[in-house]
Amino acid sequence: MDGSPDTRSGRGTAAPSRTAYDALVAAADRLVVGLDMDGTLSPIVEDPELAHIHPEAPDVLVDLAEVVRAVAIITGRPARQALALGGLDEVGDEIGGHGRELFVLGQYGHERWTSSERRVITPRPPHGLSTFLRDLPRLLRQADALDAHVEEKGLGVAIHTRRLPDPGAAQARLLEPVRRSAEAHGLITEPGRHVVEVRTPGIDKGVAVHRLAEELDAGGFLFAGDDLGDLEAFTAVRDLGERGLAAYLVCSASDEESALRDLADEVVPGPDGVLELLRRLTADIRASR
Known part of the structure; x- marks a missing residue:
């Protein structure tokens, strides 16, 4: 070899x-x-x-x-x-x-x-995803991240901060509020490279x-x-x-x-x-x- x-x-x-x-x-x-x-x-x-x-x-x-x-x-x-x-x-x-x-x-x-x-x-899409999505604009507004790109995936959603002026800071502001809301709707949160994903557990x-x-x-x-x-x-x-x-x-x-x-x-x-x-x-x- x-x-x-x-x-x-x-x-x-x-x-x-x-x-x-x-x-x-x-x-x-x-x-x-x-x-x-x-x-x-x-x-x-x-x-x-x-x-x-x-x-x-x-x-x-x-x-x-x-x-x-x-x-x-x-x-x-x-x-x-x-x-x-x-x-x-x-x-x-x-x-x-x-x-x-x-x-x-x-x-x-x-x-x-x-x-x-x-x-x-x-x-099927996870229970709670639709209600989480209805709550998401409020979370984005409170985190000063309204311009984040929201990618709906059918079984989850990805919130991309890459386009924002300071993507790392925007992701940090979003992570905890998104995590708390996701948990309340029976979902889990997965951070990535300038993205926060919310999806079904299991x-x-x-x-x-x-x-x-x-x-x-x-x-x-x-x-x-x-x-x-x-x-x-x-x-x-x-x-x-x-x-x-x-x-x-x-x-x-x-x-x-x-x-x-x-x-x-x-x-x-x-x-x-x-x-x-x-x-x-x-x-x-x-x-x-």
């Missing part, structure tokens, strides 16, 4: 990262690769509805899928939106042609689409990782993410590692968010770095066979 991780573990030692990477390559036949979308496959942009995935991502994903058990996009976005912004219908067609499966798990795992079933399975990316690992009888799991919304997935993959699976965590780093750096086996520079890692992994798996 001629490749090696370029950026070592946030824990400050090269050996654990090298060992974990080698184990991942060895487990390729039963390896599941899970990927966040925004900030991981897609660059962060001011308008979240224009966050198309990296133009090189489709080819990289198809190539990767040939050498692993399955590829899964696990995102906070609605599944249909992720499919559209990623051109994932077409990617799924190509992956299916190689006898592999692409999963798109939207809204933190509440929604499911696969390249074999080709339909989005989604639950499923998160960690639950999605565990379910996927069990369904596919995974022998290894790689997950790449970029912010706090991926923390549960990181914890789940680390738990799988403690159970004996090959486990590898990748932080798609930015100047805005550093919560995952110290938990990762490898830190890469945003979507470009994620794609380079996936290319390297694909090449190393092929070289090992």
Whole structure:
């Protein structure tokens, strides 16, 4: 194997990262690769509805899928939106042609689409969401954040502060009032990179990782993410590692968010770095066979 991780573990030692990477390559036949979308496959942009995935991502994903058990996009976005912004219908067609499966798990795992079933399975909107939305303009006004972009997702809502003059300060003002209102309506709050999301409880990316690992009888799991919304997935993959699976965590780093750096086996520079890692992994798996 001629490749090696370029950026070592946030824990400050090269050996654990090298060992974990080698184990991942060895487990390729039963390896599941899970990927966040925004900030991981897609660059962060001011308008979240224009966050198309990296133009090189489709080819990289198809190539990767040939050498692993399955590829899964696990995102906070609605599944249909992720499919559209990623051109994932077409990617799924190509992956299916190689006898592999692409999963798109939207809204933190509440929604499911696969390249074999080709339909989005989604639950009903959570009880309390409609009343929370009626209360939201008041919360925005009180937090001096009326110009925040409100993205309704069907099963939740994302409040983006990126367009405001001081997005970090606006998010900080919003977080507690939004959290209190969400709890009163039976919902949970998830902060991210200049965004506060409110959604139904019960499923998160960690639950999605565990379910996927069990369904596919995974022998290894790689997950790449970029912010706090991926923390549960990181914890789940680390738990799988403690159970004996090959486990590898990748932080798609930015100047805005550093919560995952110290938990990762490898830190890469945003979507470009994620794609380079996936290319390297694909090449190393092929070289090992």
